Amino acid sequence: MTKALEGVRILDFTHVQSGPTCTQLLAWFGADVIKVERPGSGDITRGQLRDVPDADSLYFTMLNHNKRSITLDTKNPKGMEVLWEMVKICDVLVENFAPGVLDRMGLTWKKLHEVNPRLIVASVKGFGPGPYEDCKVYENVAQCAGGAASTTGFRDQVPLVTGAQIGDSGTGLHLALGIVTALYHRTHSGLGQKVDCAMQDGVLNLCRVKLRDQQRLAHGPLKEYSQFGEGVPFGDAVPRAGNDSGGGQPGRILKCKGWETDPNAYIYFITQAPVWEAICDVIGEPGWKTDPNYATPPARLPRLNEIFGRIEQWTMTKTKFEAMDQLNKYDIPCGPILSMKEIAEEKSLRETGTVVEVDHPKRGKYLSVGNPIKLSNSPTEVKRSPLLGEHTEEILRDVLKLDESRIAAITESGATGAQPRVAAE
Numbered sequence: 001m002t003k004a005l006e007g008v009r010i011l012d013f014t015h016v017q018s019g020p021t022c023t024q025l026l027a028w029f030g031a032d033v034i035k036v037e038r039p040g041s042g043d044i045t046r047g048q049l050r051d052v053p054d055a056d057s058l059y060f061t062m063l064n065h066n067k068r069s070i071t072l073d074t075k076n077p078k079g080m081e082v083l084w085e086m087v088k089i090c091d092v093l094v095e096n097f098a099p100g101v102l103d104r105m106g107l108t109w110k111k112l113h114e115v116n117p118r119l120i121v122a123s124v125k126g127f128g129p130g131p132y133e134d135c136k137v138y139e140n141v142a143q144c145a146g147g148a149a150s151t152t153g154f155r156d157q158v159p160l161v162t163g164a165q166i167g168d169s170g171t172g173l174h175l176a177l178g179i180v181t182a183l184y185h186r187t188h189s190g191l192g193q194k195v196d197c198a199m200q201d202g203v204l205n206l207c208r209v210k211l212r213d214q215q216r217l218a219h220g221p222l223k224e225y226s227q228f229g230e231g232v233p234f235g236d237a238v239p240r241a242g243n244d245s246g247g248g249q250p251g252r253i254l255k256c257k258g259w260e261t262d263p264n265a266y267i268y269f270i271t272q273a274p275v276w277e278a279i280c281d282v283i284g285e286p287g288w289k290t291d292p293n294y295a296t297p298p299a300r301l302p303r304l305n306e307i308f309g310r311i312e313q314w315t316m317t318k319t320k321f322e323a324m325d326q327l328n329k330y331d332i333p334c335g336p337i338l339s340m341k342e343i344a345e346e347k348s349l350r351e352t353g354t355v356v357e358v359d360h361p362k363r364g365k366y367l368s369v370g371n372p373i374k375l376s377n378s379p380t381e382v383k384r385s386p387l388l389g390e391h392t393e394e395i396l397r398d399v400l401k402l403d404e405s406r407i408a409a410i411t412e413s414g415a416t417g418a419q420p421r422v423a424a425e
Contacts, residue, residue: 001377001378001379002030002377002378003029003030003031003378004029004030004375004378005026005029005030005031005180006030006031008026008030008031008032008091008092008183009031009032009034009089009090009091009092009399010023010026010027010031010032010033010034010090010091010092010093010094011034011036011086011087011090011092011093011094012033012034012035012036012067012094013036013093013094013095013096013097013102014035014094014095014096014124015043015044015045015096016043016044016045016096016168017045017063017139017165017168017169017172018096018124018167018168018169018171018172018175018199019094019095019096019124019172019175020043020045020063020064020172021063021168021169021172021173021176022094022122022124022172022173022175022176022179023035023067023094024063024064024065024066024067025172025173025176025371025373026092026176026179026180027065027066027067028065028066028370028371028380028382029371029375029378029380030378031092032068032399033066033067033068034067034068034069034070034086034090034391034395034399035064035067035068035069035070035386036070036072036074036083036086037069037070037071037072037388037389038071038072038073039071039072039073039389039414039416039417039418040071040417041388042069042071042388042389043060043064045057045059045060045063046060046388048060052362052363052364054362055360055362055363056360056362056363056385056387056388058363058366058368060385061358061360061363061366061368061384061385062366062368062369062385063385064385064386065358065368065382065383065384065385066381066382066383067385067386068386068390068391068394068395069386069387069388069389069390069391069392070389070391070392070395070396070416071388071389071392071416071417071418072392072415072416073414073415073416073417074105076413076414076415077413077415078409078410078413078414078415079410079413079415079416080106081410082396082400082410082415082416084115085400086399086400087107087112087115087116087119088115088116089116089399089400090116090119091118091119091120091183091192092119092120092121092122092179092182092183092192093107093112093119093120093121093122094122094123094175094179095121095122095123095124096123096124096125098136099125099126099133099134099135099136100134102123109121109194113192116192117190117191117192118186118190118191118192119192120179120182120183120186120192120193120194120195121192121193121194121195122175122178122179122182122194122195122196122197123175123194123195123196123197124171124172124175124197124198124199125137125196125197125198125199126141126142126145126198126199126200127145127198127199127200128196128198128200128201132145132200137167137199137200138167138168139161139165139167139168140161140167141167141199142166142167142168142171142199142200142202142203143161143162143166143167143203144159144161145199145200145203146166146167146199146200146201146202146203146204146206146207147203147204147207147210147211148161148162148166148203148206148207149161150237150238150240151207151210151238151239151240151241152240153240153242154240154242155227155232155239155240155241155242157240159240160240166202166203166206167199167202167203168199170202170203170206171197171198171199171201171202171203174197174201174202174205175195175197178195178196178197179195181195182195209246209247210238210246213238214237214238217234217236217237217238221233221234222234222238223298223301224244224245224248224249224250224301225239225241225244226241226242226244226304226305227239227241228301228302229301229302229303229304229305230305231302243268245270249270249271249272249273249333250270250271250300250301250304250307250308251268251269251270251271251333252268252269252304252308253266253267253268253269253337254266254267254268254269254308254311254312254315254316255312255315255316256315256316256318256319256320256323257316257317257318257319257322258319259316263339264337264338264339264342265319265320265337266320266336266337267315267320267323267324267334267335267336267337268334268335268336268337269308269311269315269327269332269333269334270332270333270334271300271304271307271308271311272332272333273297275330275331275332275333276289276295277289278330278331278332279311279330279332280294281330282314282326282327282330282332283310283311283313283314284314285310294307320336320337321336324336343355344367352374353370353371353374353379353380353382354369354370354372355367355368355369355370356368356369356370356382358382358383358384359384360384360385361384361387362387368382370382389416389417389418392416392418393407393418396410396416
């Protein structure tokens with residue numbers, strides 16, 4: 001079995017989260033990802049949120065598996081020589097610098113394309129062309145600008161960002177799809193192209209149901225939203241809907257046994273119409289199956305608070321897992337609120353490679369997220385992240401095929417940040 005992207009070489013100019021998410025995914029699929037880092041410091045996340053002294057942070061290690069690291073000072077003429085040599089032999093250059101940085105380095109699309117017409121240049125930016133295209137963007141800014149925050153939280157409270165990194169990691173996943181699409185296109189065109197992903201665009205793509213609801217709102221109230229049943233008028237924009245389901249089937253997060261002391265003793269419960277009769281039997285309200293006030297979805301809409309209140313009376317007598325076991329017998333849609341501790345300890349996630357244990361030479365063993373995409377003939381092996389500059393000489397020698405004298409000249413120039421080698425007496 002071969003790796004899906006074996007033979008593809010990536011020049012990785014990314015840092016922090018959005019870009020490294022993309023290139024790590026490509027590395028998991030077998031691409032040779034060469035991470036270019038600044039000598040002495042490298043990716044800023046190596047030192048951010050550090051929990052083990054003198055070791056790369058989890059922030060870095062969990063975003064840079066399966067990569068090789070070369071340290072290169074691109075302000076050094078020898079460093080730029082090496083960089084251009086790498087441009088000639090790589091398939092993809094990926095970057096998430098602030099707007100204009102790549103051009104100021106002399107790495108314009110025109111020049112890159114002239115040097116290597118097959119090169120794909122992939123970029124993450126905060127915004128696409130428009131009034132904010134030159135603005136620097138981070139995760140929460142993207143969530144706010146992409147529509148997520150305005151539609152997250154409860155109606156009478158401030159907008160909220162989500163714990164899922166839909167701005168950074170979400171855009172990185174979009175960029176990876178763009179890259180493999182461009183690689184496929186190159187198989188018959190013979191040419192590389194630019195691939196651009198804006199974080200605002202990526203977040204909006206993940207919030208499409210809310211753009212759907214914005215258009216529906218022009219034709220009347222959003223009846224599946226709790227505020228409709230509560231008689232609260234809608235404004236001219238999609239409101240925050242708490243924990244209502246976004247798919248048209250009423251849903252809520254409900255308390256389970258132990259909620260008084262366990263902040264995650266909750267279950268998500270959807271009152272799907274096809275299993276309404278089973279719900280009535282489970283919670284001990286068989287009369288609701290024929291009562292005209294409850295028997296149909298339209299009749300239930302004004303009574304959702306009462307209905308979920310009654311269901312919660314039942315869920316509070318069960319742990320979230322007991323409730324899951326019973327509800328699943330009747331195909332009632334539900335899901336436990338799993339804490340990160342529970343996810344880390346879940347055996348099935350280890351068995352599928354969704355959660356992996358990795359051994360690092362400086363920090364020891366740690367847990368990380370594995371490849372979320374499983375291919376039947378191209379399994380993923382998660383390898384530890386590289387130490388800063390760990391593969392510099394290896395890349396100069398084996399990838400660029402430079403001889404010893406050339407490597408020595410590059411080293412002595414300070415372009416890689418390494419100490420010049422002293423000849424033995």
